[in-house]
Amino acid sequence: MSKAIRLNELRLYINRVKKFKVDDLAKEFNVSRRTILRDLEELSILGVPLISEVGANGGYQVLEEKNLLAVSFTKEETFSIFFALLSLKHFISLPFESEYNSIIKKFYLNLNGKMKDEIDLIKNKIDFKIDNQSKESPLLKDLFMAVIGNEPLWISYLGVKREIQPVGLFSQYGRWYCPSYCYLRKEFRLFRCDRISEIGLSARNDKINLKDTNLNDIINILTQRKDYELVVELTPEGVEKYKSNVSLYYQISIDSKGYGVIKGSISEIELDFLTDYFIQMGKHANVVEPVELRAKIKKKILELNDLYHDFV
Numbered sequence: 001m002s003k004a005i006r007l008n009e010l011r012l013y014i015n016r017v018k019k020f021k022v023d024d025l026a027k028e029f030n031v032s033r034r035t036i037l038r039d040l041e042e043l044s045i046l047g048v049p050l051i052s053e054v055g056a057n058g059g060y061q062v063l064e065e066k067n068l069l070a071v072s073f074t075k076e077e078t079f080s081i082f083f084a085l086l087s088l089k090h091f092i093s094l095p096f097e098s099e100y101n102s103i104i105k106k107f108y109l110n111l112n113g114k115m116k117d118e119i120d121l122i123k124n125k126i127d128f129k130i131d132n133q134s135k136e137s138p139l140l141k142d143l144f145m146a147v148i149g150n151e152p153l154w155i156s157y158l159g160v161k162r163e164i165q166p167v168g169l170f171s172q173y174g175r176w177y178c179p180s181y182c183y184l185r186k187e188f189r190l191f192r193c194d195r196i197s198e199i200g201l202s203a204r205n206d207k208i209n210l211k212d213t214n215l216n217d218i219i220n221i222l223t224q225r226k227d228y229e230l231v232v233e234l235t236p237e238g239v240e241k242y243k244s245n246v247s248l249y250y251q252i253s254i255d256s257k258g259y260g261v262i263k264g265s266i267s268e269i270e271l272d273f274l275t276d277y278f279i280q281m282g283k284h285a286n287v288v289e290p291v292e293l294r295a296k297i298k299k300k301i302l303e304l305n306d307l308y309h310d311f312v
Contacts, residue, residue, distance in 0.1 A: 003039075004113070006031070010039055011048060014062055021059035046106045075115070082107065082119060093137040093176060093193075095144040095169065137176045137193035144169060152183070152207045156198035157191060163202050164191065168215035172269065179218045181208060190222045190269060226265035228290035230274075234260040238284030271296060 164180035236258030250264035
């Protein structure tokens with residue numbers, strides 16, 4: 001019997017009997033006592049909740065309130081799960097950051113030797129350059145738990161105290177957002193998680209039931225509300241940069257000389273992203289509208305100028 005098969009059967013066995021002694025397991029699986037101790041240590045690392053009992057009648061016990069799940073995956077399914085987990089490494093902030101690292105470790109340790117070798121061989125050949133996080137959001141876990149518990153919160157948002165009830169979390173343009181019901185505005189609003197500096201449970205007794213509220217429905221309502229008209233003039237080089245780096249989400253018209261004009265409607269959530277995007281295009285993009293986007297670009301350029309003003 002291979003080690004991987006023995007560990008799986010051992011996990012099922014101890015979950016069934018709940019209480020056991022090392023000698024009994026050694027006899028049951030026809031291995032040495034030392035091997036069983038090593039197996040139990042590895043199962044513990046993988047998350048099996050074991051406690052030891054000393055004395056003449058001592059041994060080990062599986063915590064009753066824990067359920068052990070044994071699921072078999074195909075090779076392709078294993079690859080899919082591992083790389084889906086791996087893609088999360090680009091997030092600066094996650095709702096369960098320490099748990100994520102633990103899951104990766106447990107998942108990897110639970111693979112058989114051949115599968116580990118294949119993962120090791122190709123994990124440096126695939127990467128996910130999606131949604132790289134540029135802002136830390138240390139309170140994601142608190143927000144997530146409020147979503148699960150359908151709890152209203154008080155938050156300090158850009159220094160102003162607000163009372164909200166979160167619907168969920170989503171990430172876009174390198175930042176986490178928390179669509180929430182705002183008790184001040186009496187409507188659903190979008191809050192950037194990195195702008196929340198403090199958080200706590202609200203004492204309100206008029207909370208609303210959001211358990212059946214669909215996150216995507218709220219996102220669509222909030223993001224489809226276009227607050228600004230976008231007009232950007234592009235040089236021929238700017239047109240090529242736009243075509244190569246961004247999906248053609250905004251309408252672009254190009255004249256006979258290769259100059260282009262981007263037109264479209266944007267929401268507030270897109271302002272920060274477009275600020276950084278058009279700055280990196282330099283002189284090849286001239287934002288005509290909205291004035292709010294121009295102001296953000298100018299502010300960031302002045303900050304950069306202050307940073308390098310003494311550089312010759």
